[in-house]
Amino acid sequence: MRQSRLISNCLLNRGNAIGSILVTKLYIPPLQPKAVLRPQLTKHLNQCKQRKLTLVSASAGYGKTTLISEWVANCKQPVAWLSLDQEHKDAGSFLTYFIAALQTIFKDIGHSLLATLQSPQHPSTDFILTNLLNELTDIPEAFILVLDDYHVIESESVDNILTFFLENMPPQMHLVIATREDPHLPLALLRGRGQLTELRAADLRFSHSEAGEFLNRMLGFELSADKISLLSTRTEGWITGLQLAAISLREHENSSAFIESFTGSHYFVLDYLIEEVLKQQSESIQSFLLYTSILDRMCGSLCDTVLGSPTGTGQKTLEYLEHTNLFIIPLDSERCWYRYHHLFSELLKQRLLQKSAPLAGGLGVAELHIAASEWYEKNDLHIEAFHHATLANDIDRSLRLVQGNGMPLYFRGAVGSVLNWLRTLPGSVMDKKPLLWITYASVSLGSGEISGVEQKLKAAEAALETAVQNKMTRDMTGQIASMRAIVGVTQYNPEIIKTQSLRALKYLSSENLSSRTTSKWTLGQAHLLLKEYSAAKEAYNEAISIGKTSGNVLFSLLARADLGSLQEWDNQLHSAAETYLQILTLVGDQPLPVLCDVHLGLARIFYQWNDMDSALQYADSSIELARLFENTIDRFITCEIFRSHLKLVAGNRDEAASQLAGIARSIQQNNYVHRIPELAAQQVVTLITQGRLEAAAQVAEKHVLPIHAAQVFLARGDTSSALKKLEAFQAGTDTASWNQEQLKAMLLQAIAIFEQGEQDWAVRLMDKVLTMTEPEGFIRIFVDQGIPMCRLLSETAVRGIMPRYINRLITAFKAEKQENEEIQGLIDPLSQREIEVLELIAQGFSNHEIGEKLFLALDTVKGHNRRIFSKLEVKNRTMAIAKARSLTILKPE
Amino acid sequence: MSGKDDFETDPDQSMVYQIRLKGCLSSKWSKWFDGLTITQGDNDETLITGAVADQAALHGLLKQVRDLGIPLISVKPIK
Numbered sequence: 008m009r010q011s012r013l014i015s016n017c018l019l020n021r022g023n024a025i026g027s028i029l030v031t032k033l034y035i036p037p038l039q040p041k042a043v044l045r046p047q048l049t050k051h052l053n054q055c056k057q058r059k060l061t062l063v064s065a066s067a068g069y070g071k072t073t074l075i076s077e078w079v080a081n082c083k084q085p086v087a088w089l090s091l092d093q094e095h096k097d098a099g100s101f102l103t104y105f106i107a108a109l110q111t112i113f114k115d116i117g118h119s120l121l122a123t124l125q126s127p128q129h130p131s132t133d134f135i136l137t138n139l140l141n142e143l144t145d146i147p148e149a150f151i152l153v154l155d156d157y158h159v160i161e162s163e164s165v166d167n168i169l170t171f172f173l174e175n176m177p178p179q180m181h182l183v184i185a186t187r188e189d190p191h192l193p194l195a196l197l198r199g200r201g202q203l204t205e206l207r208a209a210d211l212r213f214s215h216s217e218a219g220e221f222l223n224r225m226l227g228f229e230l231s232a233d234k235i236s237l238l239s240t241r242t243e244g245w246i247t248g249l250q251l252a253a254i255s256l257r258e259h260e261n262s263s264a265f266i267e268s269f270t271g272s273h274y275f276v277l278d279y280l281i282e283e284v285l286k287q288q289s290e291s292i293q294s295f296l297l298y299t300s301i302l303d304r305m306c307g308s309l310c311d312t313v314l315g316s317p318t319g320t321g322q323k324t325l326e327y328l329e330h331t332n333l334f335i336i337p338l339d340s341e342r343c344w345y346r347y348h349h350l351f352s353e354l355l356k357q358r359l360l361q362k363s364a365p366l367a368g369g370l371g372v373a374e375l376h377i378a379a380s381e382w383y384e385k386n387d388l389h390i391e392a393f394h395h396a397t398l399a400n401d402i403d404r405s406l407r408l409v410q411g412n413g414m415p416l417y418f419r420g421a422v423g424s425v426l427n428w429l430r431t432l433p434g435s436v437m438d439k440k441p442l443l444w445i446t447y448a449s450v451s452l453g454s455g456e457i458s459g460v461e462q463k464l465k466a467a468e469a470a471l472e473t474a475v476q477n478k479m480t481r482d483m484t485g486q487i488a489s490m491r492a493i494v495g496v497t498q499y500n501p502e503i504i505k506t507q508s509l510r511a512l513k514y515l516s517s518e519n520l521s522s523r524t525t526s527k528w529t530l531g532q533a534h535l536l537l538k539e540y541s542a543a544k545e546a547y548n549e550a551i552s553i554g555k556t557s558g559n560v561l562f563s564l565l566a567r568a569d570l571g572s573l574q575e576w577d578n579q580l581h582s583a584a585e586t587y588l589q590i591l592t593l594v595g596d597q598p599l600p601v602l603c604d605v606h607l608g609l610a611r612i613f614y615q616w617n618d619m620d621s622a623l624q625y626a627d628s629s630i631e632l633a634r635l636f637e638n639t640i641d642r643f644i645t646c647e648i649f650r651s652h653l654k655l656v657a658g659n660r661d662e663a664a665s666q667l668a669g670i671a672r673s674i675q676q677n678n679y680v681h682r683i684p685e686l687a688a689q690q691v692v693t694l695i696t697q698g699r700l701e702a703a704a705q706v707a708e709k710h711v712l713p714i715h716a717a718q719v720f721l722a723r724g725d726t727s728s729a730l731k732k733l734e735a736f737q738a739g740t741d742t743a744s745w746n747q748e749q750l751k752a753m754l755l756q757a758i759a760i761f762e763q764g765e766q767d768w769a770v771r772l773m774d775k776v777l778t779m780t781e782p783e784g785f786i787r788i789f790v791d792q793g794i795p796m797c798r799l800l801s802e803t804a805v806r807g808i809m810p811r812y813i814n815r816l817i818t819a820f821k822a823e824k825q826e827n828e829e830i831q832g833l834i835d836p837l838s839q840r841e842i843e844v845l846e847l848i849a850q851g852f853s854n855h856e857i858g859e860k861l862f863l864a865l866d867t868v869k870g871h872n873r874r875i876f877s878k879l880e881v882k883n884r885t886m887a888i889a890k891a892r893s894l895t896i897l898k899p900e
Numbered sequence: 901m902s903g904k905d906d907f908e909t910d911p912d913q914s915m916v917y918q919i920r921l922k923g924c925l926s927s928k929w930s931k932w933f934d935g936l937t938i939t940q941g942d943n944d945e946t947l948i949t950g951a952v953a954d955q956a957a958l959h960g961l962l963k964q965v966r967d968l969g970i971p972l973i974s975v976k977p978i979k
Binding site: 067068349357 | 921923924926928929931944968971
């Protein structure tokens with residue numbers, strides 16, 4: 008129970024009070040009390056379980072599931088079970104359940120992978136498989152994973168996953184596949200290597216003696232060898248046939264007559280027997296079986312709804328069917344969910360169809376599906392509700408369920424099902440409902456198939472032209488424009504994005520908050536590309552504020568992330584950090600591609616604040632996130648470059664340099680040309696630190712990096728060349744806004760001027776920069792400029808400019824450059840507490856009074872006084888006040 | 901294969917197919933097989949005959965046969 012709760016918690020939107028449907032797919036079918044035991048076969052399976060794969064491949068009704076569940080019940084190994092269905096055709100969904108199944112035996116396996124699979128944008132399949140295999144390799148004991156009903160998958164991507172898995176599976180793992188048709192896996196290869204065990208129809212067929220054993224010994228009939236032989240021949244050892252025959256036999260008083268007429272009939276075994284079995288049931292059980300055959304799984308209340316019976320007898324009937332062995336299989340240990348034996352349910356469905364001109368007062372098949380759909384919807388199982396709506400061919404209902412409430416179904420793990428449904432709809436139906444085309448386009452867009460989007464939007468537009476214009480058609484026109492804007496974003500085309508976003512906002516209904524959020528975000532992107540930064544901020548802020556009520560989580564997150572990076576670029580470190588941290592709070596544990604930028608942004612901000620531990624932590628997590636997502640793969644270069652800078656600052660020059668060399672290789676291998684300038688810039692910084700100034704100069708020149716070139720000149724003592732470079736840089740930039748590059752250029756300029764002896768000018772420049780950086784708490788931008796900057800700061804402080812801020816900066820310098828005597832010799836900055844004490848001294852309070860005010864012991868106050876006097880190089884309180892005022896640590900009188 | 905001589909082999913075109921199964925299925929199964937005709941052949945065989953929209957539809961039909969577990973003898977296009 009604990010474990011199942013664990014899993015359902017991981018799978019967002021899939022758990023509910025009725026008991027998670029997920030768990031029913033992972034439940035090992037229990038051995039039926041009167042099941043057919045096959046000791047020879049289970050012994051064979053046991054002997055072969057050190058091989059990689061066991062394949063049980065035979066038609067319906069050969070007892071594949073029963074055999075495997077009998078075997079695993081006694082194999083004394085951990086066993087995970089996954090009953091596959093249509094839903095698992097999609098690779099992401101298959102992997103989700105695959106991992107969830109493994110978690111039933113090893114609860115710590117793949118937790119972070121499962122979380123990544125739940126986010127709307129999956130990481131690459133290779134990444135997930137490699138990591139999963141790594142985790143499985145560490146498991147010490149042998150274990151088995153069973154994939155039942157593999158024939159329903161019919162998906163090349165899932166076949167590929169399993170092929171990869173079989174090639175790389177750790178030896179302690181054994182895979183079992185039960186299927187009605189041979190899977191597209193490299194079976195010949197596995198057979199050749201002796202890694203495959205096969206059980207096929209011929210192996211599963213009952214021999215005459217097994218049939219006798221089953222009928223006489225297990226079920227207690229007393230049939231002669233002749234009769235056994237007749238039955239066995241008629242059913243051709245087909246297990247389901249024998250079981251159905253046994254049920255019929257039980258009710259027949261005259262077994263000979265039954266056997267005679269059965270074996271004399273030419274009708275298909277099951278067709279004959281199902282008729283027999285149904286005949287023997289009461290009318291109410293017959294209707295129950297027929298009506299509920301449309302359900303893939305049943306629980307009492309669902310059956311009641313489908314049957315339209317308010318009496319609530321569903322649960323009792325299910326228990327009765329289980330008790331009488333009527334091909335019903337419990338799907339959980341609480342006896343909440345059941346399903347029919349697949350073959351039995353096919354036969355029932357055929358009978359239902361045959362009668363679908365409903366019995367008097369009976370129900371048509373479509374109505375049954377609608378009832379099921381309504382039940383599932385009421386119980387918040389929207390994917391199942393959608394499934395039954397499509398089976399009822401109720402397009403309006405299906406479409407409504409796909410649309411969801413703000414969060415479309417295809418963002419909740421049902422992309423495959425929704426696409427399959429849309430693909431089956433004839434164009435003529437779609438043309439009558441433009442919303443179908445729009446949804447089709449939206450699903451394609453959401454699943455990354457950008458190229459087919461425009462064609463669907465055109466079809467939607469054409470369909471809209473013939474429709475009666477009203478509020479809804481206007482909104483659809485808006486949605487079309489909104490999607491075109493998103494396509495524009497993927498093409499970095501600001502004109503298209505802007506035009507279409509504005510058109511979308513004009514047409515979208517005021518209630519369509521979800522699409523409005525998206526369009527505000529795309530508008531922001533257009534402004535960003537056009538360098539209209541304040542307009543971009545405004546659009547993002549609007550997207551965020553609409554997004555709060557729209558439920559459009561994804562785009563309001565994107566808007567927040569983009570707003571954060573704009574704030575960061577604008578040097579608003581506090582606001583940016585706040586925006587980024589809000590995103591982390593909103594997202595929780597879900598990994599999303601956008602988080603990579605958020606973590607990297609936080610790493611840069613904490614770095615700037617000189618909080619190295621936090622910076623390192625965020626840098627590491629940004630790299631992890633970048634590697635998760637294929638489509639953001641080159642983003643990891645930016646993260647790695649920053650990470651190497653942190654190494655460099657921590658004093659590991661050589662390690663930083665070799666990391667950079669590795670990054671350079673991966674840029675070259677993958678042809679990420681647009682990442683080269685970032686790399687070059689960091690190479691210059693690293694080379695300067697290594698003292699390799701010639702090489703640094705070359706890199707800076709080659710990649711036209713004026714600020715970095717100036718840094719190299721300064722390191723060489725060539726201040727006039729440095730100034731030339733900086734002036735050229737500043738001439739080419741917009742001085743209305745102050746990004747970090749510009750701040751850095753000013754600082755380098757100040758250093759150059761200072762070194763040339765123009766102290767007043769340099770201090771004036773510093774005053775200007777400090778005024779901008781102080782409120783945002785910048786530290787590293789100063790410390791990274793090295794000892795000349797420290798000298799300049801000290802001079803600036805002596806002139807009484809922002810002494811407290813400069814104190815903090817010099818403290819940071821001292822902590823970092825402990826081996827440097829010049830820096831250590833500078834006046835020690837006063838601590839915050841020392842400044843407080845000094846302020847009270849200046850107000851004329853005695854040591855005793857100061858102690859009382861600050862809740863300090865008298866000795867502690869005296870200690871502070873001694874340190875203040877020594878730092879200010881004075882002998883008494885009066886001199887200290889005068890010196891502090893001259894340094895403007897205290898306000899002048 | 902002599903298919904080319906007998907009929908057009910456009911895979912996307914609707915064509916009449918005949919599926920032979922081992923065992924008798926009554927004509928009541930016609931609805932289950934999407935209205936195709938069900939007749940009895942020789943030797944306890946069943947013939948399912950009718951127009952199938954395209955290859956995808958044919959494969960869907962074969963899957964229905966598979967899911968019943970009824971043995972398949974042959975599938976052939978007829979004029």
